[in-house]
Amino acid sequence: MNATDKLKNLHKTLENLADEGKLPLAKTARDVIPGEGRADAEVMLIGEAPGYHEHVKRRPFVGRSGQLLRQVLVKVGLPPETVYISNIVKVRPPDNRDPLPKEISAFKPYLDEEIEIISPDLVITLGRFSMAKFLPDVRISQVHGRLHKVSWQGKLLYVLPMYHPAAALRSTKMKEAFISDFKKVKKIIPWVKEQKQLEEKRHQVIENLF
Numbered sequence: 001m002n003a004t005d006k007l008k009n010l011h012k013t014l015e016n017l018a019d020e021g022k023l024p025l026a027k028t029a030r031d032v033i034p035g036e037g038r039a040d041a042e043v044m045l046i047g048e049a050p051g052y053h054e055h056v057k058r059r060p061f062v063g064r065s066g067q068l069l070r071q072v073l074v075k076v077g078l079p080p081e082t083v084y085i086s087n088i089v090k091v092r093p094p095d096n097r098d099p100l101p102k103e104i105s106a107f108k109p110y111l112d113e114e115i116e117i118i119s120p121d122l123v124i125t126l127g128r129f130s131m132a133k134f135l136p137d138v139r140i141s142q143v144h145g146r147l148h149k150v151s152w153q154g155k156l157l158y159v160l161p162m163y164h165p166a167a168a169l170r171s172t173k174m175k176e177a178f179i180s181d182f183k184k185v186k187k188i189i190p191w192v193k194e195q196k197q198l199e200e201k202r203h204q205v206i207e208n209l210f
Contacts (some may be wrong), residue, residue, distance in 0.1 A: 010035075046125050071127075122185070144181055
């Protein structure tokens, strides 16, 4: 799928999301905060849910934690316009509380479509809720900054869990870890690309055998 087709499919997904009248938390279509960025991005970042500033501006990660995230992306050579940024839940929970399991489940099909369309080389999860989508039953303090190869809907995905930037703002130690983890990304991307190419060649060899 080329970049143009990906963009068309993304727009269709986001239109369906905005038109859906049964999503939890959303009173109107304007409550829905879509993902943003390149449709053919190599890196996709997934957070938890929009906050107040995201709700007002209808964009993901534009509040204090979003500003930190965007500053760090620029610092490590990944400008925000070159990646794709989304959330597990796409409507602000009341008082910025944690998303509930039923809310995560309701928005899951739309996030899954985003991942399927973009087909990123690397998925960066921000915080424990997005991490749990791919790596359940682990503690973020134990696995942040460590690359994982996971099976997702019959495909291999490379997932890099990180602290949420909101947590990085609350702790100097977490902020240092947050920045340090992001510094690894530019080296990880070419390695992941190489692994994916090797995986494709292995599949081709197996297919040719039969």
